[in-house]
Amino acid sequence: MSHDYKAVQWTSFKIRFDRWMLGGIALYLTLFVLISTMAQPAGEAFAPIQILIRAFGTLAFLLLTFILCIGPLARLTDRFKPFLYNRRHLGVTTFLIALIHAGLVILWYHGFSETNPLVSLLISNPRYDSLSGFPFESLGLIALIIMFLMAATSHDFWNANLGPGFWKALHMGVYVAYALLIAHIALGAIQFEKHPLYVTLLCAGSATVIGMHIFTGLASLRPANRTALEGWLKVAAVSDMDDARAKIVRPKQGEAIAVFRNGNKVSAVSNVCRHQGGPLGEGKIVDGCITCPWHGFQYRMEDGQSPPPFTEKIATYATRIVDGVVYVNPAPNPPGTAQAPSLIGATNE
Numbered sequence: 214m215s216h217d218y219k220a221v222q223w224t225s226f227k228i229r230f231d232r233w234m235l236g237g238i239a240l241y242l243t244l245f246v247l248i249s250t251m252a253q254p255a256g257e258a259f260a261p262i263q264i265l266i267r268a269f270g271t272l273a274f275l276l277l278t279f280i281l282c283i284g285p286l287a288r289l290t291d292r293f294k295p296f297l298y299n300r301r302h303l304g305v306t307t308f309l310i311a312l313i314h315a316g317l318v319i320l321w322y323h324g325f326s327e328t329n330p331l332v333s334l335l336i337s338n339p340r341y342d343s344l345s346g347f348p349f350e351s352l353g354l355i356a357l358i359i360m361f362l363m364a365a366t367s368h369d370f371w372n373a374n375l376g377p378g379f380w381k382a383l384h385m386g387v388y389v390a391y392a393l394l395i396a397h398i399a400l401g402a403i404q405f406e407k408h409p410l411y412v413t414l415l416c417a418g419s420a421t422v423i424g425m426h427i428f429t430g431l432a433s434l435r436p437a438n439r440t441a442l443e444g445w446l447k448v449a450a451v452s453d454m455d456d457a458r459a460k461i462v463r464p465k466q467g468e469a470i471a472v473f474r475n476g477n478k479v480s481a482v483s484n485v486c487r488h489q490g491g492p493l494g495e496g497k498i499v500d501g502c503i504t505c506p507w508h509g510f511q512y513r514m515e516d517g518q519s520p521p522p523f524t525e526k527i528a529t530y531a532t533r534i535v536d537g538v539v540y541v542n543p544a545p546n547p548p549g550t551a552q553a554p555s556l557i558g559a560t561n562e
Contacts, residue, residue, distance in 0.1 A: 230299050234306065241275075242268050262321050267402070269314035271414065274398065276307040277391055278418040285425040287495065287506070288432075294495075297506055301367050304387075308357075308364040315357050318350070349401035356393035359386045369488075369508070377489055395419050448472045448532075448539040451557050454479070459503075461494035464543040470530055472541055473498060473514060478554040480514040481530035481541045488525065516551040 245268040246261075253259060280303050286293040296303070323333040338348040363384050366372075372380045395415060402411050449460045454474040461484055463469045469484035471494030482503060484494045491507035498504065502511035502520060512519055517527040526549035531542040534555045546552055 226295075227299065227302070230295065231302060234302065238272065238306070238310070241272055245271070260321075262317055266314060266317045266321065269310050269317065270398075270402070271411075273307055273311040273314055274394060274414070274418060276303060276310065277387075277394065278422055280304060280307060281387065281391060281422045282425050285429040288429050288492075294506060297495075300507075304360075305364045305367060308360040311357055311360055315353065344400070347400045349397050349399075349404075352393045352400070353397040356390040356397060359390040359393075363387060363390075372489060377487070381489055391422070445533065445540040445542050446470075448481075448541055451479075451534060451537050451539060454539065457498040459494040459496075460539075461492070462541060467543065467545065468528070469494070470541055470543070471503070472530075472532065472539060473503060474557075475501070475514060475554075477557040478514070479532050479534065479539055479557065480552065480554040481532050482512060482514070482517050483528040483530075483545065483548075485527070486510050487527060493527070514554065516549055517546075518549045 242265075246264055249259070249264045249267065280300060283293060283296045283300055283303075287297040319330045319334055323330040323337070326333045328336075334350055334354070335348075338350070340348065363386065366375065366380065366383060375383070398411065398415050403415065446462050446464060448454075448462055449472075451474075454460060454472075456474055456476065459471040459473040461469055461471055469492075470481050471484040471492075472479065472481040473494075475498050482493065484492055486493050486505040486507065488505065488508055488510040491505040491510070493503055493505055493512070496504045496506040498514070499511070502513055504511050510519065510523075510525065512525070512527055517529040519525040528545035528548050529550050529552040530545055531552060532555040533540045533542075534557060539555070
């Protein structure tokens with residue numbers, strides 16, 4: 214949580230993460246250049262800058278594909294939670310790699326013209342009425358602008374000043390950028406490159422993103438099991454609930470509910486973080502507070518309020534434990550309302 218918009222705190226974990234990320238990027242670029250150089254057919258040759266253009270372009274596509282898969286993967290397994298916590302680092306890095314790709318393209322293909330290189334890029338091919346000859350460069354430029362807006366507003370300062378709703382809508386533009394990037398590749402590299410690698414890369418990447426979002430989206434639509442217990446929702450057996458973790462239930466109407474176990478206490482709150490709409494139920498309890506997995510915003514279990522000096526509040530819900538099974542009342546309390554937890558081992562009927 215950031216009360217006064219402090220600079221990023223470089224914890225040892227973040228330092229290790231960024232080292233691995235930068236090392237992986239360097240390894241990919243090195244291997245791409247070496248393999249591309251050795252695989253050139255006899256009598257044909259690409260200039261080194263052309264190979265770098267392809268290296269940075271493919272890397273940007275792969276990184277953006279992975280970023281869009283982090284959310285679904287983190288819902289399927291906790292092993293991807295570290296990537297979820299550091300998704301902002303990956304996003305900004307992806308923009309910088311895409312920017313290098315664009316800079317190399319403008320330098321190599323438009324840098325020696327008497328016309329301004331950016332203007333030359335936009336006017337060199339006006340065939341907007343042709344599919345095969347479509348000016349794919351403009352699609353990549355629009356995608357780069359969207360990625361720039363997201364990278365430039367990634368800090369919590371912008372979330373607070375733009376408002377969570379507008380900020381999140383702006384950052385949902387990543388899907389628009391990805392669609393434009395797919396069209397950029399399909400109308401560009403695939404039109405000129407005969408190697409099946411580019412087609413395979415494009416199809417596999419886009420299919421993975423679409424497939425994972427559809428799968429996790431359909432799974433999230435399944436309503437919670439209902440019981441005859443006065444309309445309350447069945448959560449899980451106490452024995453199936455991990456300590457300091459939550460089970461997420463989804464009523465037919467209203468927000469999803471995160472039901473947490475903390476030792477012998479069970480409490481329920483809204484699954485939606487008030488910071489950026491993060492899934493609280495995918496986080497854990499740290500120092501007695503429910504901690505959002507996205508950016509670390511915290512809420513007390515007993516009343517859904519952020520600890521001082523923070524003022525965010527979320528809805529709380531009543532819970533019961535009957536015959537070793539946890540139930541939650543789908544009717545929310547007003548945000549910040551104190552709600553006594555259910556005690557494991559006591560009678561809560």
